[in-house]
Amino acid sequence: MIFTAASYGQQSMDFYGLSSNAYNSRFRLNSFESNADNFNGSKDWELSVSFSGVNDENKSGNINAISFSKRISEHYLYARYTPGYHQQFIFNSGVKLVVSDDIDVETVLKTYLDYQEKFGFGYSYQFIPELNAGFSFRYFTQEFEEEVPEPFFSDTLNYIATKTETTTSNFWRGDLGITYSPNENFRLSVSSINLFTPEETSTAEIAKNFSIKKTKGFAAQLSLMPLEKITTTAVYESSNSFLLGGNFAADFLGGVFTFGASVFHDKYQHPFIAGVSPFINFSTELYGITLSGVKYLNDRQAPQTVSNLMERGIHNLLNNNFSYDRLTLSINVALSFLPAQSVKFIDVELKNEIYPTLGDVYLNNPFAVARAVNMTDKTISVKPYSFIKEINSENVYSPVVNILPYDTANISFYTVINLENLKIKRREIAQANFYLTIGSNSAEDQFQKPILINDLNSWDGNVYNLRYFVKRDISFANQHSKLIIKEKKEEIESGKYKSEIMNQVKIIFDDFVKKMKYISDPRASVETVQFPQETLQLKGGDCDDLSVCFASLLEGIGIQTAFVDYKNTGGVSHVSLFFNTGLTPEEMSLITNNDNKIVVRKNLDGNDELWIPVETTSLTDFETAWSVAAEMFNREAVENLGLAKGSVVIVDIN
Amino acid sequence: MRVMKTIKYILIASTLFMLFRCTNPSPTELIQDNTAVNENLQQIEVVSPDPDTYVYSNGYDSTGIVEPYLNKSSVISLSGIKYSNFDDGSQADYYYAVFNDKSMPILNTMGTRLGFWARMMGGVRFNNVVASPMQNRIRYLQNGEVHDTVIGYRFVLTRKMMHSHNKFEFPYNSKLNVRVDESRNSFFQIDVPTPAEISGEVNASGSPSRNNLTLNLKWNGTNQGIIEIVIGVLEDSGNEIFPLLKLTGADNGKMKISSSILEKLPDRVYKKLVITFIRRQTKEIPENSILKDSYIVSQSIHNIKVEIPD
Structure with a gap:
């Protein structure tokens, strides 16, 4: 399953918000932060660019991330450049230089801290449609500049100048993740946090005091779809941080419009619910646009202290005690060189009305037969499924059909009637939804046809x-x-x-x-x-x-x-x-x-x-x-x- | 399909536009509230900025006042002094009073002021022990040569001198009475509070040859006020301390002097470092007809000679 919801825990902060769901997952609407297993429903090449406006003193804006991804069958490759994953601090070191009382020359020494996540890459593999796993590696730089006194002694003049000492402490972060999703209503992911953190060793005191914290842990994410097109997600991190949220998807202007919000509790931030993250997304076959934001519930403009930075530390660059409210616009563009659609319905013929009491009949005899065409130059395996809201509790998958290049084939649809949850009392016309998928849960084509559902007698x-x-x-x-x-x-x-x-x-x-x-x-x-x-x-x-x-x-x-x-x-x-x-x-x-x-x-x-x-x-x-x-x-x-x-x-x- | 292509191009163009529409975020400015960051170092001061003019070791080994002269009419200094790792003696108290006549500055041939003529007084007593009037001798440099001169008088009382009088220990964490007699009928008397006794300790780690020499200083901190640490060197004579840098920090019992400060000390002085711990209290009083403007200070001083590893 490709349905990949994003998560906003302390470590799992993702700039897309919780905008991903089963209906818009043609694009990667998340990144390493919330999708460590890294697999995605992209078809081929995809480019995504996000631009963030940050409510800091300068109301600055910057490219947040640029990423490329490529899907090759069950393999998925992803690389990103992250100029927006950047945080800087400056503070007075507390040391004043006095050269001479007479001429009243004083200099206050300053310290600069610069953190960046430069780039990252990931790979994942889909073992079966329900199970995928992968890894990611990200490269971080840390540069600490300290102004230090430099006394100068001679026979005629004694003086103190300042010089800048630079300490670097760069490191990699590697993580593993796995996702199990037996159907589109259920998705469980587990991923590591800071599993591998090889780093350049620095003995400098400043590096020990201010380096990004690399506490090891794990994140578990559960996404459920209790109602059609409503996705709820809960994320728990071993640091006792969590996130709760959901989204609602609706067909809109030929695409899928998704909106929702999440709230998150961060062990290292105050108040208990540290912030709210609303988002909206519009996705079509060709592109996706996401507008997401983070609003912190405490005053981020209030002065912060060096002690606060030392004690609480920085655990990730996108979401920490010193992060400002942020608005991010993300654009995903399919750069696919494959046909946008591999298989297409020609028609669907209904074989019979539905008689709910005769449930098992439809396990052995198709209630509908579709005619579909392979639009590629390769043989494809089409996995069909159908859903009739009034009689099905979930999607009902039918046997896979292989279709030769540019050939057509009949595809039979079977169904399972859930008598316990039957939603009809008398005969009525319902809409039967038919879907064709190729190797992933994302439908290549869909078809809807009215069908008569009889009553139980x-x-x-x-x-x-x-x-x-x-x-x-x-x-x-x-x-x-x-x-x-x-x-x-x-x-x-x-x-x-x-x-x-x-x-x-x-x-x-x-x-x-x-x-x-x-x-x-x-x-x-x-x-x-x-x-x-x-x-x-x-x-x-x-x-x-x-x-x-x-x-x-x-x-x-x-x-x-x-x-x-x-x-x-x-x-x-x-x-x-x-x-x-x-x-x-x-x-x-x-x-x-x-x-x-x-x-x-x-x-x-x-x-x-x-x-x-x-x-x-x-x-x-x-x-x-x-x-x-x-x-x-x-x-x-x-x-x-x-x-x-x-x-x-x-x-x-x- | 044409519409989709157009949208695609618009999106790519928007992306490129955003690429060039960037402003860097400003660094977050933090308030410094953590002494651990700077190892309790608050201020560094060069105490010998003009080594070609003044001889800064004048009286430094005993008074802890490193300024070549003080621009005050009256200077009263009460010092309880300890020595560690020195050849001669481990304790020396030193009390003195100087009364400058600011109308009579003493200049060298270059016109630089070396001090003021110090006038005579009727007498000075410290805790009722009479101080001796002595020549106020100063040294200065001219054309690279050390010159001695006398510029008036100073009243001095040392522990050695007290052997013949009523000997008293420096009253740490207490008060000390000072009486200045201008004439038979005119005197000024004041109780000067004294600081708690300071006891320092210096541990050197690293080495100069590897540019990682660090001095870890400890003392009996009171967590009140500040403390001064003076880095000095023993002159070749082995008796006089030449001060180089004064470091100021909280009186919290510890300070680290990093290699970036030490490595720039002149090579010749490295093995002769003296670290001086000074806990000081000053007494502010209004100007009066006898002392006029004054600088009254009591201090506990601990001089430690440090053996620097190779």
Whole structure:
């Protein structure tokens, strides 16, 4: 995943603010400070320049940083020059030179401290789309100039002049970082702080007193997207500094407009919340513009002391006790020599409406098929995903498709329906969003198409899919059937049939039909099926409602069932039921001597078993329902060759 | 696509514009509140700016007053003096009073003022011990030669002289009574407060040959007021101290003299350094008819001869 949010902790200060999110991460909207693992969603070459205005005494402005980056497949290289990472101090050393009382010549010695981060470079590698790691190295210079007394003694004149002694203490800083982002809603990064700090050794006292502090530590950053286009970020540093913030992204004028803010607590600064950092960003395919700022909550114009500098020290050059309020304008420009877009949608064909209850159907059968074109001269692997807000809780990825150079290919989209968080109550039109990505989470192209989402009771008319209605209330059915069996235990044991299953089915059926009435479906453009619990509560239904409910009652206690689909018999489709007695043909006499009333079917082991047809709409008693169903099956399936012609189909529920 | 290209060029042009639109930030000015930064060094003063005119060792070894002369009508100096690592003696107290007649400046042939004629008084007593009037002898340089001359009188009392009188120790951290008799019926009397006794210690590290000689000074700091450290050298005679630099710092018990100061001392004096610790109190009084304008000082002085490593 390329989604890289910036962070503004004590060490993790970044001049882009928290402007990076999953929607604008085509550009690197952060730098080493907050993205030590260093990976990014840039496509090829990218140039970024930032200009900072600082609210110091001179209201100065300067180039803050210039950087180049280059993406080569899973490798990412980054280099930056940072003239704006510069801080200087001057103070009176406290030493006064007096040459002569008579001529009243006095000189006060001064000390100059100059800190700069000159340049840095980094490399990172994307192991898998969810995991990338990298390192960065940055070069710092420190120059300390002290005016010191230089006595001069001769035979005729004794004098004190001043001279400047310069001490340098330059060093490198190297860090490692790793980021794990299983999806665009979640991102966790861990990076080191001052892991490697090789330096030029200086024994000068001034270098010991005023060098940049290089305390080792780590930073952990968690970014979550609780709502669409809203990203929240929390950063913790081992120094007990932290940052909290978030951003909101919105499509705007063909690009993405992002705004937000963060607040940060810095162990080394006062007050507890040291400052606020608002930002806005506008990104298109070609460029990104970010305006970010830092407003400190204490008075940065108030005089500061040398003791303060010595005691608290400087831990980084962008954000410390002596930093001024700052406004930074950053411009990112894609200098890509690759086509801006590698793959593009031609069209998306919706294969079906969405019936939420038939959830698993869409795992095996695409609900949409897109036609896409590879616009490059290389074979590309396209990773598609889709998102329908009303039925999905997150992006649903579909299998990767390879497309030859300049070729087109069909790309199937599958989906997973989250019934628990279904956001619809009745049939409605939703927007299906389709995305194509190449190796990163940043979409190369996207397509939106309206799709009909049916309600939970809607059924596509395919008897095969009635199984989903049967299974929906299977635990309820189990309880219901067990209760009947328990209540009528003696009746079952002394039953008419010498088969316990037959007696159980008879008792359950007789109890079932006693309560039921046949009620036709309302006239509607789509068929609906009641869930078993609904049928029992409503005490009625049509053939598919009753078959589904009774099948559920039997399946609930482990009796195998199958639907018999009579297609368009006399202009009306009908669904009836079979159940498995578990008896062999040799045991037929235990239940009947009429072989027209049974159906022999092979089980998975290849052995014959006796199945009994039951017409659930025959709301009389079990024997009648059995006879009616057997008669209909013999007539339609056998005599009229329905099974051979395909007008009668037996559909196993399991 | 053309629009995008145009935007791209505008952005690059803006970037180039920003490159040339820079002003350097000014350094942040900090308030100095930390003596650790300068090793407690607050002031450095050349105390012998005119070595071709004045002999600065006049009385320095005993008084700690390094000025060749003081432009005051009355100078009263009360010094408790200690020596460490010196051949002769370890303690010497020295009290003196000089009464300049500012209407009679003493000039050399070049017209440079060497001092004033010091007038005689009826008498001077320190803690009721009578000081002896002595010739006020000064030395000066002319054409490279040392000349001696007498310019009036000074009243002196030393520990040695007190053996024959009522001997008293220098009353550190107390007061000392001074009485000046102009005539039989005219006198001026004052109690002069005295400072706490100072005891210094000098540790040398590094070496001149490696240009890293550092002197670490310690003393019994009082954390009140200031202290003066005088870097001097023993003249060839071995008795007189020639002062070179006066360093001033807080009386906090420590000071470091870095190599940048020491390495410029004349080569010939390196091995004969004397570090003088001076804790001083001055007594300000209004002008009066006897003393007129005055400089009254009491001080504790510790002279330490330092062995400098090669």
